[in-house]
Amino acid sequence: MTSVIAHSDAVLARIISTVSSTLDLDEVLRAVVRLLSDASGVHACFVYLVEGDHLVLRAAGNPYEGLIGKVSLERGSGLAWWAAERNEPAFIPDNLLADPRVAYVPELDEERFQSLLSVPIAARDGTVIGVISAHTEAPHLFTQPEVDFVVTSASLVAAAIENARLYDETRARVGELEAITELAEVIAGARTLDELLSDVVDRSRGLLRSTACHLYLLASGSEELELQASAPAALDSTTRTTLGLAELGPELARGGKTSRVAVPLIAGDELLGLLVAEQSTAVELARAVASQIAVGVKKIQLIESLTEKNLIKDFFEALAEGRDRGIVEGRALRLGCDLDRPHVVLAAEPADDPLERALLGLFPGSLFDRREDSLRGLLRLTAGGYERAAIETVRRVHAGCAGPLSIGLSSACEGSASFVEGFEEARQALFGTTVLKREASVVAFEELGAYKYLLRIAADGGVRDATIEAVTRIAEYDRDRGAFLLPTLEEFLKRHGSIGATADALYIHANTLRQRLRRIGDLSGIDLRRDDWLMIEIAVKLVQLRIALAPG
16 A cells, blocks of 8 residues: 555545535545545445444445345454454455355455455544445455554544534524425315315325335224324334324334334324324424324314304204294204204303313214303204103212202203203203202202292293292392391291201201391281292292392
8 A cells, every 4th residue: 555655645635626626425435435446456435324223435546336235244343343343454465265253255256355444434523434445365464554544534534524514404493494384284275174184194204214004083072093094195004093192102112123203293282183203213204293293183173173162052042042943953954963853952151171072972963052151052862862860960970070060951852843942951950950959960850849839930030920020129139238038038938837846957046037027017018927838939939039130
């Protein structure tokens, strides 16, 4: 290699010129191999780059160009790996195949060569990114100046590799940003989930350089992700159509020669679905793509939800008011609601998300109209129409709900005309929870008994009666003074006029009860010794119902 030493400055200058003039890594490596081969006494020059656990041949002189990309050395195999792992030059001056550090590669005709020099290519941070190997056919003891020359060449190659990789990464990043921008435009223009999903999985597959891309969405009211779109559309036997939330693993999974990226679709704090890319390792890019998709999915879901909510609201209003049958049945068909099947109308206060989700799961095909402080629903019964079983199911759900919640249920309704009464029955049953139970509960219309009639009178109003007016004065006194005269009167009538039993039930002294009864008589003019107690009791219940039905 004496010629190299003689012209080392000129050769290095040419290498520097080549490195400075292009960012094409393959071109730089070819030039380095050619210059080292032409300007030295070596008979073969190879450049290997570290790719995972292999050193892969990326540049070679004639006649070995055809082996570029085809020859690789596993970690720990050969003198090249020996030099790379120690980050120091290594050479064999003679009889190289006898050295245990050498791994014989028949494609490289290594039996021709006697000596071998391997110099690591180290990046700026000291990480070895490749190796230059130089062979001679005759035995050769490499001198320190010769080794230093190849080391210097290797440092120039390292800079070229880093610059080229940085350029490639920048160019790839720009391409990715452009692709993500195009994806965002596609997502913004999509009007339906079907239109959105089929397009984004195809684009995501190319962007993530995956063999297949799948998109799952979280099923409403469940903990399962359902496959919605795939690219290519044909599924292989390993593709799952459903995934449980408990089955989700790490974002990047590797096994043997396979890799898989699985990134959740999250909008705000809400999990919407999962993006899966087979044979890809681009986790960060997949996160960016998944974020864009999540925003698009959420937007369309909100639009569809608002559209459906408005449609359901209009449908409920038309059904409750008994509007034109054709309009009602047309909207029912659009919502997938068969009004000829038995349903129970539900009225609940306040509106409750867990209640709605639970009932949707237990009564498939049901519809709900949520308002600010109330919830209405049509609970679809089974083919047999077991109304009592439905009521008990609602009670079980109610028992598991947190906070006070009152629910009224109608009798079973079949046919669009019957729902006018159904909505009114559910409303009255809801009011009945206040009167009958005095606490948040579930009441069916048929359980109201005589209150079915009293509720209609109280709701309709227009009945003028001296006893009702007298009891109203007692209720107004209680409201203004914070007194308990009306409950006292109700309990006295319930106990059939027994002073002792009434006082015990109210936890007051008998004399206190007598004082309250006298005050009731003075305020209302009611004479409990002469007036009809049945009429007084009906008046008490009607006034209580009117209080319950009053706004606010």
